[in-house]
Amino acid sequence: MKELKINVPEGYEIDKENSTFECIKFKPVEKRWRDTNGTHVSGYYISEASEIHYDSVHYRPCNYNVFTTKKQVKSALAMARISQIMANDARFGGVVTDEEWGNEKIEKYTIDRGLGIIYKSVYCTVYNFLAFHTDKQRKLFLEENEDLVKDYLMID
Numbered sequence: 004m005k006e007l008k009i010n011v012p013e014g015y016e017i018d019k020e021n022s023t024f025e026c027i028k029f030k031p032v033e034k035r036w037r038d039t040n041g042t043h044v045s046g047y048y049i050s051e052a053s054e055i056h057y058d059s060v061h062y063r064p065c066n067y068n069v070f071t072t073k074k075q076v077k078s079a080l081a082m083a084r085i086s087q088i089m090a091n092d093a094r095f096g097g098v099v100t101d102e103e104w105g106n107e108k109i110e111k112y113t114i115d116r117g118l119g120i121i122y123k124s125v126y127c128t129v130y131n132f133l134a135f136h137t138d139k140q141r142k143l144f145l146e147e148n149e150d151l152v153k154d155y156l157m158i159d
Contacts (some may be wrong), residue, residue: 044069047076055080074157081154082132088148095144096136104130112141116156121145 011017015029022028036042045059046069055076060066070076089098103109107127114133115122123141126134133152135141145152153159 046071047073049076049080049083053080077154078157081151085133085148085151085155088144088151094140096140099134099136104128111135112138114141114145114152114156116158119158121149121152121156121158 009017009027012029014032016032018028018030021030042062043059044062044066045057047055047057048066048069050056055073057073058069060069070079086098089095099111103111105128110125110127111131111134113124113126113131113135115124115131123138123145124131133155135144
C-alpha cells in the first residue's frame with residue numbers, strides 16, 4: 004500500500020467541494036472576526052468602580068468586556084445590579100431557578116420589551132431574565148426599579 008501526504012499551505016485548507024481524487028484544490032481559510040489578533044475595538048466598558056468608560060483597545064481575551072454602544076454597557080450594568088437585587092431582597096422572591104423554568108406547570112411573571120415599551124407577560128417555559136414568582140413581586144420590583152429595567156431592556 005502506498006501513501007501520499009499532502010502539505011497544506013499555511014492559511015489554506017483543502018477545498019473538499021471542488022477537489023477530486025486526481026486534483027486537490029486549496030482555498031483560503033476563512034477567519035472569523037472573533038479569531039483575529041491585533042484588531043482594535045472601540046467602545047464602552049464597566050470599571051471596577053462600576054463606572055462606564057470609553058476606550059479603544061486591542062481585541063484580546065482580557066478585553067471581551069467592551070461593548071459597542073453605551074446603551075449596551077448600561078444594559079449589562081443594569082443586569083448585574085438587578086441580579087444582586089433579586090438575590091438579596093426577599094420581597095422579590097429570589098431568582099427563578101432552572102428547575103422552575105423546566106416545569107411547565109409553574110407560571111413565571113416576566114417583564115419584557117416590545118415596540119420600545121415595557122410589557123408584562125406570563126410564561127411557563129420561555130426563559131426570561133426578569134422573571135418573578137408572583138404578579139405582586141413583579142409589580143413591586145417594577146415600581147422600585149423602573150430605571151434599571153429600562154436600562155436593561157435598552158428603552159430610552
